[in-house]
Amino acid sequence: MTTGPNPNPETPRANRGSHNGGLEKPTYDPTAAAAIEVEHIVKKYGDFTAVDDVSFSVTEGGIFGLLGPNGAGKSTLIRMMTTLIPITSGKARIAGHDVSKEPNAARRMIGVIPQALTSDLDLTVEENMNIYAKLYDVPAKERQKSIGELLELVDLTKWRNAATKTLSGGMRRRLEIARGLVHHPRIFFLDEPTTGLDPVSRVAVWEMLGNIKEHRKLTILITTHYMDEADRLCDRIAIVDHGKLVALDAPMALKASVPGSNVIEAQFENPPADWEQKLHSFDDVTSVQHEGAGMYRVLTGNGSRTTTQMVEMAVQNGVAVKSLSVQNTTLDDVFVHYTGRQLRDELQKSYAFVMPQRPGLQP
Ligand SMILES: Nc1ncnc2c1ncn2[C@@H]1O[C@H](COP(=O)(O)OP(=O)(O)OP(=O)(O)O)[C@@H](O)[C@H]1O
Numbered sequence: 228m229t230t231g232p233n234p235n236p237e238t239p240r241a242n243r244g245s246h247n248g249g250l251e252k253p254t255y256d257p258t259a260a261a262a263i264e265v266e267h268i269v270k271k272y273g274d275f276t277a278v279d280d281v282s283f284s285v286t287e288g289g290i291f292g293l294l295g296p297n298g299a300g301k302s303t304l305i306r307m308m309t310t311l312i313p314i315t316s317g318k319a320r321i322a323g324h325d326v327s328k329e330p331n332a333a334r335r336m337i338g339v340i341p342q343a344l345t346s347d348l349d350l351t352v353e354e355n356m357n358i359y360a361k362l363y364d365v366p367a368k369e370r371q372k373s374i375g376e377l378l379e380l381v382d383l384t385k386w387r388n389a390a391t392k393t394l395s396g397g398m399r400r401r402l403e404i405a406r407g408l409v410h411h412p413r414i415f416f417l418d419e420p421t422t423g424l425d426p427v428s429r430v431a432v433w434e435m436l437g438n439i440k441e442h443r444k445l446t447i448l449i450t451t452h453y454m455d456e457a458d459r460l461c462d463r464i465a466i467v468d469h470g471k472l473v474a475l476d477a478p479m480a481l482k483a484s485v486p487g488s489n490v491i492e493a494q495f496e497n498p499p500a501d502w503e504q505k506l507h508s509f510d511d512v513t514s515v516q517h518e519g520a521g522m523y524r525v526l527t528g529n530g531s532r533t534t535t536q537m538v539e540m541a542v543q544n545g546v547a548v549k550s551l552s553v554q555n556t557t558l559d560d561v562f563v564h565y566t567g568r569q570l571r572d573e574l575q576k577s578y579a580f581v582m583p584q585r586p587g588l589q590p
């Protein structure tokens with residue numbers, strides 16, 4: 228077994244692949260052929276509608292993001308598109324194959340990385356890859372070469388003979404990404420590939436996806452609840468909430484669709500009760516949210532002018548400004564605009580639940 232010469236294998240190496248630590252986004256080409264087409268798709272569990280009349284298409288070579296909070300219906304959408312569960316009504320086509328009528332043809336086109344980690348901890352990295360290659364009938368001659376190439380792309384070559392249980396979460400995710408590509412799929416579905424990973428490992432996964440996209444012709448559909456991930460990776464994003472598609476466009480266009488171009492976050496010391504209305508009265512301000520403890524989140528069409536007005540108003544009223552930051556609008560603001568809620572609040576609610584410890588995994 229190798230001991231892993233790279234002291235911190237989670238850290239992307241500076242000399243490798245794309246230098247920006249992320250994926251070069253493809254430009255959305257509306258004239259390209261559709262790799263995935265979803266039309267008025269619905270999934271019901273009894274009376275409960277998990278996916279409610281969703282339609283979108285993903286062009287060949289695109290990276291499409293399904294962005295939404297826990298329970299939005301992202302995994303259910305992926306399961307329907309990848310033939311794992313039946314569709315209640317509506318249609319999904321993969322490379323032209325209707326998943327309900329020609330599931331086998333659709334399956335041959337796809338690779339799927341499910342949300343839960345599924346590699347076998349007791350096998351080595353190579354054994355995990357090999358099982359999949361055999362499962363997908365990759366000819367014996369090609370197996371070794373394909374596995375070698377893929378492990379190189381995800382930077383796990385040195386771990387080829389290591390037991391999978393010795394890998395960190397991020398490395399295991401990368402193994403699963405490599406494994407999902409062993410049969411050369413054209414369309415790759417990844418369900419929350421970076422949830423639960425630390426920020427460095429997340430960037431490493433993005434970089435791996437970049438490496439893969441440079442070497443293989445792939446269409447990617449990714450689900451995430453990380454705004455920055457969707458913004459960075461995807462050429463188009465569908466925001467889903469309570470099973471419904473609430474917005475669909477390129478990240479830039481989504482941000483431009485929100486009134487206001489800057490977000491000011493300012494904290495004041497003991498502001499008067501009518502402070503929110505006062506902030507709202509400025510010409511360029513389109514929304515004000517009081518986040519508690521004197522903290523306000525203000526959307527404005529003119530960040531610098533509103534900042535000046537805010538500070539002047541604070542001075543006139545003898546209110547101290549404790550902190551102030553001005554940023555461009557983010558997908559977070561887009562989510563608030565279309566759903567009326569903060570995505571981070573939704574996630575916090577669900578993360579209040581603590582996973583019970585799994586027996587046998589403790590030292
Ligand atoms: N087999 C099932 N039976 C009943 N309800 C289900 C089933 N699978 C999913 N659901 C419900 O459908 C909704 C959508 O679930 P889904 O797993 O698709 O959400 P998600 O967007 O992937 O969320 P997460 O970010 O937590 O993975 C949830 O309310 C979930 O409880």
Ligand SMILES: [Mg+2]
Pocket residue numbers: 301302303342418419
């Ligand atoms: Mg899910």
